[in-house]
Amino acid sequence: MTRYETTELERLYERWDQLGREERTESFRALPRQEAQDLFVDLTSQHQAMLLLDLPEAERRIWLRLLEPDDAADLIQEAPEENRTELLALLDDLSRREVSALLAYEEDEAGGLMSPRFARLRPDMTVDQAISYLRLQGPHLETIYYAYVLDHEQRLLGVVSFRDLFATPGNRAVSDLMQCDLVSASEETDQEEIARLFADHDLLALPVVDAEGRMKGIVTVDDIVDVVQEEASEDIQKIGGMEALDAPYLATGFWDLVRKRAGWLSALFVGEMLTVTAMAHYEEQLAQAIVLAVFIPLIISSGGNSGSQASTLVIRAMAIGEVRLRDWWRVLRREILSGLMLGGVLAVLGLLRVLIGDALGSKVYGGYPTAIGLTVGISLLGVVVFGTICGSMLPFLLRRVNLDPASASAPLVATLVDVTGLIIFFSVAGLLLSGKLL
Amino acid sequence: MTRYETTELERLYERWDQLGREERTESFRALPRQEAQDLFVDLTSQHQAMLLLDLPEAERRIWLRLLEPDDAADLIQEAPEENRTELLALLDDLSRREVSALLAYEEDEAGGLMSPRFARLRPDMTVDQAISYLRLQGPHLETIYYAYVLDHEQRLLGVVSFRDLFATPGNRAVSDLMQCDLVSASEETDQEEIARLFADHDLLALPVVDAEGRMKGIVTVDDIVDVVQEEASEDIQKIGGMEALDAPYLATGFWDLVRKRAGWLSALFVGEMLTVTAMAHYEEQLAQAIVLAVFIPLIISSGGNSGSQASTLVIRAMAIGEVRLRDWWRVLRREILSGLMLGGVLAVLGLLRVLIGDALGSKVYGGYPTAIGLTVGISLLGVVVFGTICGSMLPFLLRRVNLDPASASAPLVATLVDVTGLIIFFSVAGLLLSGKLL
Numbered sequence: 101m102t103r104y105e106t107t108e109l110e111r112l113y114e115r116w117d118q119l120g121r122e123e124r125t126e127s128f129r130a131l132p133r134q135e136a137q138d139l140f141v142d143l144t145s146q147h148q149a150m151l152l153l154d155l156p157e158a159e160r161r162i163w164l165r166l167l168e169p170d171d172a173a174d175l176i177q178e179a180p181e182e183n184r185t186e187l188l189a190l191l192d193d194l195s196r197r198e199v200s201a202l203l204a205y206e207e208d209e210a211g212g213l214m215s216p217r218f219a220r221l222r223p224d225m226t227v228d229q230a231i232s233y234l235r236l237q238g239p240h241l242e243t244i245y246y247a248y249v250l251d252h253e254q255r256l257l258g259v260v261s262f263r264d265l266f267a268t269p270g271n272r273a274v275s276d277l278m279q280c281d282l283v284s285a286s287e288e289t290d291q292e293e294i295a296r297l298f299a300d301h302d303l304l305a306l307p308v309v310d311a312e313g314r315m316k317g318i319v320t321v322d323d324i325v326d327v328v329q330e331e332a333s334e335d336i337q338k339i340g341g342m343e344a345l346d347a348p349y350l351a352t353g354f355w356d357l358v359r360k361r362a363g364w365l366s367a368l369f370v371g372e373m374l375t376v377t378a379m380a381h382y383e384e385q386l387a388q389a390i391v392l393a394v395f396i397p398l399i400i401s402s403g404g405n406s407g408s409q410a411s412t413l414v415i416r417a418m419a420i421g422e423v424r425l426r427d428w429w430r431v432l433r434r435e436i437l438s439g440l441m442l443g444g445v446l447a448v449l450g451l452l453r454v455l456i457g458d459a460l461g462s463k464v465y466g467g468y469p470t471a472i473g474l475t476v477g478i479s480l481l482g483v484v485v486f487g488t489i490c491g492s493m494l495p496f497l498l499r500r501v502n503l504d505p506a507s508a509s510a511p512l513v514a515t516l517v518d519v520t521g522l523i524i525f526f527s528v529a530g531l532l533l534s535g536k537l538l
Numbered sequence: 539m540t541r542y543e544t545t546e547l548e549r550l551y552e553r554w555d556q557l558g559r560e561e562r563t564e565s566f567r568a569l570p571r572q573e574a575q576d577l578f579v580d581l582t583s584q585h586q587a588m589l590l591l592d593l594p595e596a597e598r599r600i601w602l603r604l605l606e607p608d609d610a611a612d613l614i615q616e617a618p619e620e621n622r623t624e625l626l627a628l629l630d631d632l633s634r635r636e637v638s639a640l641l642a643y644e645e646d647e648a649g650g651l652m653s654p655r656f657a658r659l660r661p662d663m664t665v666d667q668a669i670s671y672l673r674l675q676g677p678h679l680e681t682i683y684y685a686y687v688l689d690h691e692q693r694l695l696g697v698v699s700f701r702d703l704f705a706t707p708g709n710r711a712v713s714d715l716m717q718c719d720l721v722s723a724s725e726e727t728d729q730e731e732i733a734r735l736f737a738d739h740d741l742l743a744l745p746v747v748d749a750e751g752r753m754k755g756i757v758t759v760d761d762i763v764d765v766v767q768e769e770a771s772e773d774i775q776k777i778g779g780m781e782a783l784d785a786p787y788l789a790t791g792f793w794d795l796v797r798k799r800a801g802w803l804s805a806l807f808v809g810e811m812l813t814v815t816a817m818a819h820y821e822e823q824l825a826q827a828i829v830l831a832v833f834i835p836l837i838i839s840s841g842g843n844s845g846s847q848a849s850t851l852v853i854r855a856m857a858i859g860e861v862r863l864r865d866w867w868r869v870l871r872r873e874i875l876s877g878l879m880l881g882g883v884l885a886v887l888g889l890l891r892v893l894i895g896d897a898l899g900s901k902v903y904g905g906y907p908t909a910i911g912l913t914v915g916i917s918l919l920g921v922v923v924f925g926t927i928c929g930s931m932l933p934f935l936l937r938r939v940n941l942d943p944a945s946a947s948a949p950l951v952a953t954l955v956d957v958t959g960l961i962i963f964f965s966v967a968g969l970l971l972s973g974k975l976l
Contacts, residue, residue: 113738117860118868138719141740142738142739142740231669234704235704235705237704241701245683245742262700266672266673267673295763295767298760298763299763299764299767300551300580301580302579302580302760302761302764303760304683304742304758304759304760320742321742321759321760321763322736322740322741322742322759323740324763325733325736325737325759325762325763325766326737326740328763328766328767328770329733329737329766329770329858332766332767332770332773332774332854333854333858335770335774336770336773336774336777336850336853336854337850337851337854339774339777339778339850339948340777340846340847340849340850340851340948341843341846341847341850341948342847342850342851345851348855348860349851349852349854349855349860349861349869350855350860350861350865350868350869351860354872354875354876357872357876358876358879358880361844361847361876361880362879362880362883364847365840365843365844365847365880365883365884366883366884366887368839368840368843369836369840369843369884369887369888370887372835372836372839372840373836373891375835375836375839376832376833376835376836376891376895379831379832379833379834379835380832380900380902383828383832383902386828386831386832387828390821390824390825390831393817393824393828393831393834394814394817394818394821394824395814395817396817396831396834396835397810397813397814397817397834397835397838397956397960398807398810398811398813398814400835400839401806401810401813401838401842401949401952401953401956402803402806402807402810404839404842404949404952405779405803405806405807405949405952405953406799406803408778408779408947408948408949409778409779409780409799409802409803409949411778412774412775412777412778412779412780413775413778413780413783413787414787415774416770416771416774416775416787417786417787417788420767420771422555422786422787422788422789423787423788427788430556430788431787431788434792434795437792438792438795438796438799441796441800442796442799442800442803445800445803445804446803446804446807449804449807449808450807453811453814457814462818464818464821509846510777510778510779510846510948510949511839511842511843511846511847511948514839514842514843514952515839515843518835518839522835
């Protein structure tokens with residue numbers, strides 16, 4: 101037995117992103133038929149579409165027909181608008197009808213993910229009849245792990261697992277065996293919600309039904325692994341402070357990459373300009389006590405860091421359904437307490453830094469190390485508590501107004517907290533240092 | 539058909555995290571038998587273990603025996619050390635042997651994820667014989683989507699999908715049908731690598747073989763959805779600048795939550811203290827030109843933001859296998875170019891901010907708006923390029939020394955870039971403003 105990972109084919113697959121389009125077509129056409137099939141099926145829809153359009157027209161048909169309807173629909177969705185009709189025409193009649201139906205759905209909802217090729221049974225069949233009937237359907241099915249029991253109007257009555265079917269005497273009726281209380285999705289269910297259903301219930305396949313309870317298709321768990329990876333990538337990129345890429349990093353065009361980063365980076369920069377205004381406002385205090393300037397990076401970054409921790413925690417907990425909108429109050433209570441603890445730790449460290457610096461002979465404190473140390477410490481406490489509150493509540497706010505909570509990125513929270521951090525710091529300094537340095 | 543999402547049971551499942559241990563046991567024991575089973579199987583291993591130990595000893599056996607060997611092993615791993623032997627004793631002989639074998643593996647490698655209950659066939663069986671034989675094995679199998687063809691020494695020869703088995707005339711031999719070129723993992727393959735294999739090859743199950751090619755078990759895709767979610771959560775939390783939680787946010791104890799955040803937050807704080815040293819070093823320049831202080835938050839935050847973008851991009855691309863160690867040079871080239879573009883955009887915005895501020899009558903520029911504008915612009919370009927390089931290369935560096943690239947968190951990169959940002963800024967100021975403000 102050869103292990104796939106080490107074969108020539110696997111290496112080609114890994115290098116795929118890095119090849120030029122011509123090289124791809126060439127290497128693909130040089131492969132033996134079976135290997136070419138394996139490779140083609142494994143490629144992303146985007147790469148499949150590119151490759152297919154680069155092949156001579158006469159060859160396209162066999163490759164497109166290799167795909168299940170849901171995968172064919174994905175490929176066609178990735179192809180340029182003007183090629184879609186021509187690609188659809190390559191399919192046989194049944195597949196074309198199925199694929200056209202799938203193309204009507206959004207790519208990221210149940211309808212766009214599902215396959216119409218599921219195993220069907222009638223409730224009055226015996227187990228033996230059911231097994232023979234499934235053997236007939238076999239070649240046309242996406243998965244046969246579950247068989248769905250439908251009435252004459254295609255309404256979903258229940259589900260039978262193959263395991264149960266196989267373990268039951270052949271003369272029992274399917275209706276005795278089927279489980280009626282089952283998890284299902286509607287055609288519009290969002291893919292994130294679907295991934296959650298799969299994870300919560302350890303499903304292998306999820307039936308999709310319309311408003312009248314008629315079965316439309318199944319989403320299988322192998323498609324969900326991709327969805328989960330994709331959603332996590334999008335969230336991580338948004339948390340990093342940019343637009344989601346929608347494609348592998350190295351496969352994203354350079355200008356596309358720059359554009360997706362420049363937008364947020366510029367927006368954050370413009371927001372951060374408020375710090376210039378704030379600092380200019382405190383110019384006089386700064387001139388009197390340069391020592392204040394010295395601590396500014398330390399203080400504002402602490403607010404940003406604690407805010408980043410809180411926002412990523414909440415964003416992730418929301419994405420996998422652990423935290424819902426109505427939990428905001430529990431989260432807030434928790435985060436205020438956490439903020440007080442974390443801020444307390446940093447306050448002590450900050451105070452120590454000033455006192456030790458002074459003891460080691462630093463001249464920067466101008467004779468008021470304790471007052472300055474307390475100013476730094478109290479500001480840190482305030483900034484960390486504020487950062488934690490901001491970071492944990494911003495994702496709730498975004499979700500409340502139907503924006504993606506993941507946009508509450510570490511850089512966005514840091515930017516929000518920076519201005520406030522300066523105000524907190526100069527206010528505390530005003531109170532504790534007036535009559536001394538100010 | 540009731541949809542699972544809206545039932546009483548689903549609501550209980552969702553609230554599970556928020557219930558006290560006693561409430562959980564009570565609500566669980568109040569459920570009808572079938573619903574209790576559904577709930578128990580859906581709970582995380584950690585919750586299963588807690589619940590099981592809270593039930594009267596006489597009841598534990600039936601619940602533990604409900605689980606597949608791999609799930610039972612996970613539960614036992616989550617139970618306190620002192621309860622493990624006693625829990626193992628509740629299993630029947632066969633299961634106990636299987637579970638003990640699984641407990642010998644790490645939880646996050648193939649051996650710890652796999653189930654020993656896979657469908658086996660001999661190569662010389664006919665398709666009809668194979669189907670009957672699988673009907674016998676049915677009740678004991680984890681999945682029957684694939685059947686594995688083994689020789690007399692349990693070496694894996696190939697795989698037959700049920701779909702193919704069902705679609706083939708009954709008198710053909712299994713060996714004619716089986717596919718020999720298959721993806722497999724060894725017992726020590728890490729779960730992240732396994733998730734990658736599933737995603738790359740759209741697998742439903744992955745066979746695990748030992749060094750001699752003997753089949754030990756299968757990992758099924760439903761377990762992989764959990765793995766993928768878990769790995770993404772860990773990465774997101776690390777990117778947010780803290781230790782991974784290992785449990786849902788609301789289920790993590792308060793002190794545990796604080797501890798996992800305080801460590802990194804303090805470490806970052808101590809690192810950020812270098813900015814105090816750097817600023818104190820430039821005290822004289824600051825005293826001469828307070829205007830420099832005014833721009834410090836803007837400049838260092840831009841470095842942090844661009845670094846955060848680059849590091850999250852690379853961390854994610856590494857996690858899903860799009861970028862490997864050997865790609866560092868391609869990534870570096872790309873990121874230097876991106877950094878130049880992005881830095882250029884911010885430099886222009888920064889310069890405009892100064893010139894417009896001056897035109898609107900701000901006194902802060904002391905008669906040298908152009909020189910100050912250029913200082914700000916050039917520093918921004920330098921800081922963004924440096925931030926981008928730092929952010930994109932730190933994950934490679936960490937992986938190179940076998941640390942988790944995800945530890946190159948947004949806050950860590952920001953901290954690294956802050957000190958350098960100050961040095962860049964004061965150096966540029968020294969060049970452009972000497973003889974003017976300095």
